[in-house]
Amino acid sequence: MNWIALEAKTKEAGLTNEEVAKKLSINQATYYRKKRGFSDFYREEIRIITDLLNLSPEDVNYIFLPINLRKRKKRGGSCMDLFVKNGNQIYKVNYICMCNECRKRGMPELELVDQEGNYVDYIKMSDLFNGKYELFQKNK
Incomplete structure (x- = not known):
């Protein structure tokens, strides 16, 4: 914040x-x-x-967005793990993309993986505000 x-x-x-x-x-x-x-x-x-x-x-x-989320690097460590809930499914945020396309759009994408670390999907940050997904964090 x-x-x-x-x-x-x-x-x-x-x-x-x-x-x-x-x-x-x-x-x-x-x-x-x-x-x-x-x-x-x-x-x-x-x-x-x-x-x-x-x-x-x-x-x-x-x-x-929390500062550590804005600065998070691909597969890099963080003081907390971020997760996205979609109905009964919970996915880990593995990576936050800010490639040139994301910058042009003005909206990063989140790479989601399942509990085993397998790629699931990319979602736009705006998807977190449409009621379909919920972002939460777990402190280590």
């Missing part, structure tokens, strides 16, 4: 934290805790903020 970038985008949109919290139907203290990373935003809250502040896909990634 990059709360400084969220704060800057809020001010750029001419809004206050109070106004954003009201649009999310939460109180200011809850918004502050979410903004500072003490608790997580729900997917619907991220969608509302995206629309309210007119955020680009790159802005959404920069603001809401």
Whole structure:
């Protein structure tokens, strides 16, 4: 969570934290805790903020993705494992692609593998916000 970038985008949109919290139907203290990373935003809250502040896909990634996810390298280690849930299926995020095509689109793709490490699929980061997939992490 990059709360400084969220704060800057809020001010750029001419809004206050109070106004954003009201649009999310939460109180200011809850918004502050979410903004500072003490608790997580729900997917619907991220969608509302995206629309309210007119955020680009790159802005959404920069603001809401954990820093270690943005910097993760192919097959490189991380302090936490990231997983995607699709119905009853759980897949591990093996790689985050930011090739030239992904950069042009402004949206990285996630390479998903099954429990045995076999390739399953690539999904666009935007797929995480359509309700079909859910991203979560497990600390080592």
